[in-house]
Amino acid sequence: DAGVIQSPRHExxxxxxxxxxxxxxxxxxxxxxxxxxxxxxxxxxxxxxxxNVPIDDSGMPEDRFSAKMPNASFSTLKIQPSEPxxxxxxxxxxxxxxxxxxxxxxEGSRLTVL
Amino acid sequence: xKEVEQDPGPLSVPEGAIVSLNCTYSNSAFQYFMWYRQYSxxxxxxxxxxxxxxxxxxxxxxxxxxKSSKYISLFIRDSxxxxxxxxxxxxxxxxxxxxxxxxTGTQLKVEL
Numbered sequence: 025d026a027g028v029i030q031s032p033r034h035e036x037x038x039x040x041x042x043x044x045x046x047x048x049x050x051x052x053x054x055x056x057x058x059x060x061x062x063x064x065x066x067x068x069x070x071x072x073x074x075x076n077v078p079i080d081d082s083g084m085p086e087d088r089f090s091a092k093m094p095n096a097s098f099s100t101l102k103i104q105p106s107e108p109x110x111x112x113x114x115x116x117x118x119x120x121x122x123x124x125x126x127x128x129x130x131e132g133s134r135l136t137v138l
Numbered sequence: 139x140k141e142v143e144q145d146p147g148p149l150s151v152p153e154g155a156i157v158s159l160n161c162t163y164s165n166s167a168f169q170y171f172m173w174y175r176q177y178s179x180x181x182x183x184x185x186x187x188x189x190x191x192x193x194x195x196x197x198x199x200x201x202x203x204x205k206s207s208k209y210i211s212l213f214i215r216d217s218x219x220x221x222x223x224x225x226x227x228x229x230x231x232x233x234x235x236x237x238x239x240x241x242t243g244t245q246l247k248v249e250l
Binding site for chain 1: 171
């Protein structure tokens with residue numbers, strides 16, 4: 025079975041540009057999570073969805089960040105406008121209700137904002 | 139203070155050594171305790187899972203939870219170079235909707 029698929033794997037952009045990160049969860053999973061990882065702060069939860077509905081977005085840093093899940097097989101995380109401090113690895117993960125504690129992560133999208 | 143604290147390392151050990159990795163936490167509501175392993179430029183993957191207190195063993199890996207001290211440990215016996223990775227502890231509360239709180243990770247290097 026295919027795992028969680030993220031794109032792009034690498035993104036280099038200039039400050040002020042819009043960035044869109046994409047995620048395809050594992051088929052049949054009903055939870056989807058967006059995490060951000062930096063050396064200083066580790067893995068931080070940004071937002072998570074259950075059955076395509078946002079449940080907790082308290083980790084979204086500010087209004088420049090938005091996330092959508094239009095259907096069970098696709099989610100986006102958008103940053104507009106991007107800033108250098110947004111540089112990080114962004115991970116998408118999915119799981120299902122019967123697997124408490126077990127998240128399946130994608131390989132991440134490494135974002136560099138110049 | 140962060141909810142979950144973890145020494146970032148790096149930790150360097152010779153092949154065959156016993157490795158001890160630890161996390162402390164402050165939220166007494168945590169009931170699920172996990173260890174994830176993350177290889178360089180990859181996503182984390184679940185290594186060990188424990189519910190409430192006690193020990194769990196899986197091959198060369200043993201996870202321990204001491205809820206009275208709010209302290210969890212991961213032991214790796216007979217460490218191998220392939221164990222070189224970053225190890226992240228993670229925790230969750232009952233009914234938390236699979237929302238995990240992660241430590242910052244400890245980078246481990248096992249040298250030949």
